[in-house]
Amino acid sequence: MTVMERSVSKVRGTASPVARVAWRVGTPSRPQLALVVTVAADGQGVAEVTKDGHTREVCGFFAVIRIDGAAGLMHIDSDHFAATVKLGAQALYARTDLFAELGVPGGRYEIVRE
Numbered sequence: 001m002t003v004m005e006r007s008v009s010k011v012r013g014t015a016s017p018v019a020r021v022a023w024r025v026g027t028p029s030r031p032q033l034a035l036v037v038t039v040a041a042d043g044q045g046v047a048e049v050t051k052d053g054h055t056r057e058v059c060g061f062f063a064v065i066r067i068d069g070a071a072g073l074m075h076i077d078s079d080h081f082a083a084t085v086k087l088g089a090q091a092l093y094a095r096t097d098l099f100a101e102l103g104v105p106g107g108r109y110e111i112v113r114e
Contacts, residue, residue, distance in 0.1 A: 015040035018065065019076055019085045021094045022112040025104055034112075035098060037081050039063050045078060047098055058098055 019039045026032035033051040035058070043065055047058040063078035067087075076083045083094035091111055099109065 015042035015044065017041075018074065019083060019091065021081075021083055021091045023096075023099075023109045024112055025099075025109060033102065033104070035096070035102070037083075037094070037096065037098075039065070039076050039081075039083075041065075045076075045081060047080065047096070049098075049102060058101065 017038050018041050020036065022034060022036045024034050033049055035047065035049050037045060037047045039045040043063045045061045045063050047061070048055050049058050059080060061078045061080055063076045063081065066075045066077075067073075068075065072087045073092075074085045074087055076085065080098055081094070081096045083091050085091045090113060094111055100106070
């Protein structure tokens with residue numbers, strides 16, 4: 001996302017979030033880091049990591065959102081993030097390649113159910 005895109009979105013306001021997916025790496029009592037991906041209705045997404053009490057943006061991206069009304073599902077696809085979300089509920093499935101960029105060893109990390 002360029003500086004101009006960030007400036008324009010601040011002027012026109014941000015779209016409502018349609019999906020938020022969070023992962024915690026470590027144990028529930030001692031998380032090493034948390035990765036949160038939020039996608040807005042206009043397809044703009046942001047990934048943020050929280051470590052040692054500090055949050056920073058890892059990347060911004062644009063996602064393609066497809067709604068399957070018959071199944072009650074929303075599919076989100078982008079370069080760094082993909083998810084299937086039950087409409088009005090939490091993510092059923094999500095994947096990201098951002099763990100590798102954060103230096104987290106490979107493996108399967110469960111979505112945090114809030």
